[in-house]
Amino acid sequence: xxxxxxxxxxxxxxxxxxxxxxxxxxxxxxxxxxxxxxxxxxxxxxxxxxxxxxxxxxxxxxxxxxxxxxxxxxxxxxxxxxxxxxxxxxxxxxxxxxxxxxxxxxxxxxxxxxxxxxxxxxxxxxxxxxxxxxxxxxxxxxxxxxxxxxxxxxxxxxxxxxxxxxxxxxxxxxxxxxxxxxxxxxxxxxxxxxxxxxxxxxxxxxxxxxxxxxxxxxxxxxxxxxxxxxxxxxxxxx
Amino acid sequence: xxxxxxxxxxxxxxxxxxxxxxxxxxxxxxxxxxxxxxxxxxxxxxxxxxxxxxxxxxxxxxxxxxxxxxxxxxxxxxxxxxxxxxxxxxxxxxxxxxxxxxxxxxxxxxxxxxxxxxxxxxxxxxxxxxxxxxxxxxxxxxxxxxxxxxxxxxxxxxxxxxxxxxxxxxxxxxxxxxxxxxxxxxxxxxxxxxxxxxxxxxxxxxxxxxxxxxxxxxxxxxxxxxxxxxxxxxxxxx
Numbered sequence: 001x002x003x004x005x006x007x008x009x010x011x012x013x014x015x016x017x018x019x020x021x022x023x024x025x026x027x028x029x030x031x032x033x034x035x036x037x038x039x040x041x042x043x044x045x046x047x048x049x050x051x052x053x054x055x056x057x058x059x060x061x062x063x064x065x066x067x068x069x070x071x072x073x074x075x076x077x078x079x080x081x082x083x084x085x086x087x088x089x090x091x092x093x094x095x096x097x098x099x100x101x102x103x104x105x106x107x108x109x110x111x112x113x114x115x116x117x118x119x120x121x122x123x124x125x126x127x128x129x130x131x132x133x134x135x136x137x138x139x140x141x142x143x144x145x146x147x148x149x150x151x152x153x154x155x156x157x158x159x160x161x162x163x164x165x166x167x168x169x170x171x172x173x174x175x176x177x178x179x180x181x182x183x184x185x186x187x188x189x190x191x192x193x194x195x196x197x198x199x200x201x202x203x204x205x206x207x208x209x210x211x212x213x214x215x216x217x218x219x220x221x222x223x224x225x226x227x228x229x230x231x232x233x234x235x236x237x238x
Numbered sequence: 239x240x241x242x243x244x245x246x247x248x249x250x251x252x253x254x255x256x257x258x259x260x261x262x263x264x265x266x267x268x269x270x271x272x273x274x275x276x277x278x279x280x281x282x283x284x285x286x287x288x289x290x291x292x293x294x295x296x297x298x299x300x301x302x303x304x305x306x307x308x309x310x311x312x313x314x315x316x317x318x319x320x321x322x323x324x325x326x327x328x329x330x331x332x333x334x335x336x337x338x339x340x341x342x343x344x345x346x347x348x349x350x351x352x353x354x355x356x357x358x359x360x361x362x363x364x365x366x367x368x369x370x371x372x373x374x375x376x377x378x379x380x381x382x383x384x385x386x387x388x389x390x391x392x393x394x395x396x397x398x399x400x401x402x403x404x405x406x407x408x409x410x411x412x413x414x415x416x417x418x419x420x421x422x423x424x425x426x427x428x429x430x431x432x433x434x435x436x437x438x439x440x441x442x443x444x445x446x447x448x449x450x451x452x453x454x455x456x457x458x459x460x461x462x463x464x465x466x467x468x469x470x471x472x473x474x475x476x
Contacts, residue, residue, distance in 0.1 A: 021256035
């Protein structure tokens, strides 16, 4: 009853935010409405494209991200999650601008590797936007933990991963499955013990077809688990 | 880019709110993030139970509902939807307390009958909470439009509908299918040309099994369609 409110800075994309809300609900042990985590979601799809900003001189998303954080703060949120990996390229600036903890999606995804029993030293594949890969968001953390890191080749980004992500943003999840699944299979074929779906559109496409026959880390689900762990720790800390 | 923000007073239950966000996204014609409707969702599962308040002297939900509306107003919402049918028993009090239009879920559901080609005069079955049925939220509107109205018997409410709704709130959507589908089939068997799923938990349970072989109105989807129509009208009105 006294649970603290989670803030979700979302809309990047909106389907990923909706799926985050669904996973958050389904992964929370609950018998009735009142057992669930109060949540304030700002789904603001007007935030300028993160990859375009990083790689092609597009409009800076930081002002929109900070406006969103202000809305969540004013609405009573006590921690923030952002179901968009690429937006974490502005993590330090966002965290510096709020007293609320921002639970980092890459930390959450990396923690999920351990939950799935994938130990240090094992090679990990990463599917993500060109922006996330160029910023090295996953490569840095995985390397620090002793994981060799495999990423798609440039042609694979252009022909499989980027089009797959765009199809999800256009609500065409079934069409997104073949290119995204093929990109994941190739990383696995090159030796990845697991593949991180490090863009929140990717698990939506991958869920639209047959399950992949190797471990994957779904960054939406990993972030939902991190949010539930935060809510539980807050409850116990009272 | 200049789209106005929709406010969603949700969490009643939280899975229905997540599903509302998913439907809103999937039903919006979009090619990229920026084509979607900016939305602020307060998912507050702490709102006291609406049916218990109406039928069993439980805590009044109105103060919590009004606090939620205030958060949505302050966050910049310009219209409000509430993906909970029973909460519409407090519609007049909520609408009197805000200058923002609240799009009524029963209006949205009734409009969906016409969209599906079900004309006046045809009998309509209504599955809803005991609170919604006792308040006559659907019966009044449907009667005014010339639809004879069929509702479950008291034993069916106790043995099928109320337990089915509770199972969804406890995240057990597969277990909710058999009782909810059986209740819908019985209304159809008694002559309903269509069955309104007039509690936002019910479509979640019904979606967990085989599609029913007669028309149903999903109040979550109907409300999403109403929200999209609002956003489009706002755009055109500029």
